[in-house]
Amino acid sequence: MGEDRQILAVDILFVGGGPANLSAALRLTQLIASHNEQVSAGNTSSPPLEPRIALIEKGHDVGAHAISGAIFDPIALEELLPDYRDRGFPFSLHVTQQSLQYLTTDGNVRLPNVLIPPSYRQDRCYIGSLQKLNLWLAELVEAAGLYLFHETCGVKILYDGARVRGVLTGDKGLDGDGGRKANYQPGTNIHAKITVFGEGPYGTLAEDLIHQFKLRESRNPQSYALGVKEVIRVKSGGSPGLAVHTIGYPLGPRVFGGGFCYGLDDNLFAVGIVCALDWDDPQMDAQVQLQRLKKHPFIQRFIKGGEVIAYGAKTLPEGGYFAVPRPYVDGALLVGDSAGLLNVPYLKGIHYAMKSGILAAETMFDALLRNDCSASELSSYEARLASSYVMQDLYQVRNFRRAFAYGRLPGLLLGGLTMWTGLGPAKPGGVREDFRHLRPLEQAVRGRWVEDPAQYDAGVLVDKLTDVYHSGTQHREDQPSHIRILDPARCVTDCIPRFGDAPCTHFCPAKVYELVGEGATSRIQINFANCVHCKTCVIKDPVDVISGDHIQNIAWRAPAEGGPRYQGL
Amino acid sequence: MKLIVCIKQVPATESKLAMTRDGTDIERAGLTFVVNPYDEFAVEEALQIRERLGSGDVTVLSLRSHAVQNPEQALRTCLAMGADRAILLSDPAFDGGDNYTTALVLAAALRRLSFDLLLFGKQAVDDDDGAVGIQVAELLGIPHVAVVNKLEVDRQNKTVVAHRQIEGGIEVVEAPLPALITCQKGLNEPRYPSLPGIMNAKQRLLEVWNRETIEIASEAVGSGGAELKLVRLEPPPPRPIGRIIPDDAAAAVQELVRLLHEEAKVI
Numbered sequence A: 001m002g003e004d005r006q007i008l009a010v011d012i013l014f015v016g017g018g019p020a021n022l023s024a025a026l027r028l029t030q031l032i033a034s035h036n037e038q039v040s041a042g043n044t045s046s047p048p049l050e051p052r053i054a055l056i057e058k059g060h061d062v063g064a065h066a067i068s069g070a071i072f073d074p075i076a077l078e079e080l081l082p083d084y085r086d087r088g089f090p091f092s093l094h095v096t097q098q099s100l101q102y103l104t105t106d107g108n109v110r111l112p113n114v115l116i117p118p119s120y121r122q123d124r125c126y127i128g129s130l131q132k133l134n135l136w137l138a139e140l141v142e143a144a145g146l147y148l149f150h151e152t153c154g155v156k157i158l159y160d161g162a163r164v165r166g167v168l169t170g171d172k173g174l175d176g177d178g179g180r181k182a183n184y185q186p187g188t189n190i191h192a193k194i195t196v197f198g199e200g201p202y203g204t205l206a207e208d209l210i211h212q213f214k215l216r217e218s219r220n221p222q223s224y225a226l227g228v229k230e231v232i233r234v235k236s237g238g239s240p241g242l243a244v245h246t247i248g249y250p251l252g253p254r255v256f257g258g259g260f261c262y263g264l265d266d267n268l269f270a271v272g273i274v275c276a277l278d279w280d281d282p283q284m285d286a287q288v289q290l291q292r293l294k295k296h297p298f299i300q301r302f303i304k305g306g307e308v309i310a311y312g313a314k315t316l317p318e319g320g321y322f323a324v325p326r327p328y329v330d331g332a333l334l335v336g337d338s339a340g341l342l343n344v345p346y347l348k349g350i351h352y353a354m355k356s357g358i359l360a361a362e363t364m365f366d367a368l369l370r371n372d373c374s375a376s377e378l379s380s381y382e383a384r385l386a387s388s389y390v391m392q393d394l395y396q397v398r399n400f401r402r403a404f405a406y407g408r409l410p411g412l413l414l415g416g417l418t419m420w421t422g423l424g425p426a427k428p429g430g431v432r433e434d435f436r437h438l439r440p441l442e443q444a445v446r447g448r449w450v451e452d453p454a455q456y457d458a459g460v461l462v463d464k465l466t467d468v469y470h471s472g473t474q475h476r477e478d479q480p481s482h483i484r485i486l487d488p489a490r491c492v493t494d495c496i497p498r499f500g501d502a503p504c505t506h507f508c509p510a511k512v513y514e515l516v517g518e519g520a521t522s523r524i525q526i527n528f529a530n531c532v533h534c535k536t537c538v539i540k541d542p543v544d545v546i547s548g549d550h551i552q553n554i555a556w557r558a559p560a561e562g563g564p565r566y567q568g569l
Numbered sequence B: 001m002k003l004i005v006c007i008k009q010v011p012a013t014e015s016k017l018a019m020t021r022d023g024t025d026i027e028r029a030g031l032t033f034v035v036n037p038y039d040e041f042a043v044e045e046a047l048q049i050r051e052r053l054g055s056g057d058v059t060v061l062s063l064r065s066h067a068v069q070n071p072e073q074a075l076r077t078c079l080a081m082g083a084d085r086a087i088l089l090s091d092p093a094f095d096g097g098d099n100y101t102t103a104l105v106l107a108a109a110l111r112r113l114s115f116d117l118l119l120f121g122k123q124a125v126d127d128d129d130g131a132v133g134i135q136v137a138e139l140l141g142i143p144h145v146a147v148v149n150k151l152e153v154d155r156q157n158k159t160v161v162a163h164r165q166i167e168g169g170i171e172v173v174e175a176p177l178p179a180l181i182t183c184q185k186g187l188n189e190p191r192y193p194s195l196p197g198i199m200n201a202k203q204r205l206l207e208v209w210n211r212e213t214i215e216i217a218s219e220a221v222g223s224g225g226a227e228l229k230l231v232r233l234e235p236p237p238p239r240p241i242g243r244i245i246p247d248d249a250a251a252a253v254q255e256l257v258r259l260l261h262e263e264a265k266v267i
Ligand SMILES: Cc1cc2nc3c(=O)[nH]c(=O)nc-3n(C[C@H](O)[C@H](O)[C@H](O)COP(=O)(O)OP(=O)(O)OC[C@H]3O[C@@H](n4cnc5c(N)ncnc54)[C@H](O)[C@@H]3O)c2cc1C
Pocket: A015, A016, A017, A018, A019, A020, A021, A056, A057, A058, A059, A062, A065, A066, A067, A068, A069, A070, A071, A072, A073, A130, A152, A153, A154, A155, A198, A199, A200, A201, A203, A204, A205, A227, A228, A229, A272, A274, A313, A314, A315, A316, A335, A336, A337, A338, A342, A347, A348, A349, A350, A351, A353, A558
């Protein structure tokens, strides 16, 4: 870009407003405040610190793109704010009835609690919406003097040689062809001593960084799952405190994953399903699977007669211990889901995200004191993670998902065993990227199901477009598309003939990809305005299977404007 | 040139609303609030007029009520866009009012400020009353032009020329200053606040005026002064389930026409 962009210089820049970065920001401001108190009390000879700290979030606010279960383990919060209960903490509901159910086509078997290791029992956990947690943390962080920029998306990493120097934010006010509208607002170069990437799973910039610095070298590629979730309101008969996890139906034997149904206050239920993205079926559709789960008698008993009021979808990093990248480079750190810090069998990432944020803050505080933001100074972050419960827990369950490669039932036993004992291989390996697993339709192990539109009843069972509506997602129809198919011809000449269908039209949980036209004139149409920023398409886009080379045909970049407006997810 | 814009914070248009149990209000917890989109046109227009004339200042004014969540934030958004001054009218006495008492409070505050042009959105998208701006003009005894989608200011002659879209054409209206304009979509493309603008706005103090500042009797405003009482809100009827007409395109169109004619009776 030949133009002069505005430069905004800060000391610390957080990219993404999820629990990881919000906790990091809060911890950093706490450390600085207590340091400065020590300075004014004359207890230390080092100078006071007055860094400028900024956080950018692409959503309308820090809750707008937040979707989680969420069963929240307060362990990291207790460390961050020991008196959190007196500080307006937004959750009050605890898990009171926990169970793990194996669903058959129309029945259920409750798995004995002894199968669940003690550390995974959720009695201490809260049930609530991540949106509320984020908004609350953001309030605390803003009150501590941090600059929070909403609707501001990082679109490019800025470098100074090999050092990360900050990010460029997206240009706003562009038209569909990239031309400038009357209200064109060029993006800003935000310069920082340290940039923290907490963009959640498959961060657009975090992945650029990982690629650029080969941060996953000699580790596993990251594996992901797609989680889709609805909030359902019933007229009466809520079950606040209910936390049911299911395995089995409706997922086919080769899909690793399971469902959940949480009871919230106000006659609300959160129902969702999480499916590992290494499925082989080109017609697998998580949103449809969610409807099938909801039709199951076991789930119906909670939600019958209810109405869907919110919907969202997001990926989760499931590669575990061996897929965690090196989380630091010169001038930058990776936190939370962007670093893959999620515990798969426990289906938990929030408190690991928060703890990684706390550790990142402690690392940055030391770096600021020493005025050294180099990779060698920041490397202590990796050591801190390694000696914390974050990496220790991830190590304990490192072989859980791998055990499921043997199929569901053996996987359950084996997976449970590896979880209890922490045994199993201690080395990375044996993992192929999710996109390599798709198979031609006739070879895929299908879940014996077909989409049946007649089942939708506009109440509790809804089609995909209705769900998209409930996500509140919005992109200006005249903004440039943030999704591109690099070589559209290959969709028709390679992908569809090979798989027997267009997988993107099924795996996208927001009906962004649509096959239009017939035969030789058919093509994939991109309804980018529907997108809920879940990242499934970049992960699952299979075209590289054909070329043998990892050249993705779908290019998804976080857009400068728009996205879901999640409410209570 | 002194420009004043009155703004309101409203739930974002794509919000999904639920009624409170007694059916006289909406649940506000968990909603995202934004500056009313029509008010954004008004703010943008004021900023553009200031820029075109090369001088002037833009003041934004907002009234806190039970219907808005965080009027401070809305005012800061306007400061970040480039407004010079922000005033929040806030007093428990203002609670429970209607569009008339809102206009009374705003008019009382505006009498304390000097202005050449007042800008409002044509309506707030939450209650869609569209009544506050024009009542303020009446209370202040100044001319108003409503639902304007093009505006020219003639500083020499102290007039504004406003264009209004009417059935089948455009109405061009001239009014002497001071005047009040309510703004319609199409007037401009509101700018995005810049990052330095947002940083700057965060550090600015908002002026807060209460009932005493604007010297208005508490009986006259809020629930005591309101002439309208909201009896009941009803959600729109639930959307009936859609129907997919199978078959090839030609046959499906025939069936669609038949259904529209015979069942829906719309053609
Ligand atoms: C369906 C589902 C259920 C789950 N259930 C649970 C549960 O019950 N308990 C639990 O502990 N965990 C659960 N998790 C996992 C948990 O939600 C995540 O681990 C956690 O949210 C990670 O936090 P984070 O801060 O790393 O990232 P995120 O929460 O993903 O936040 C990242 C933020 O960064 C923003 N962003 C991304 N890119 C950019 C950019 N370029 N510029 C600006 N902003 C950007 C995003 O909009 C987003 O707001 C669940 C996840 C899913 C999907």
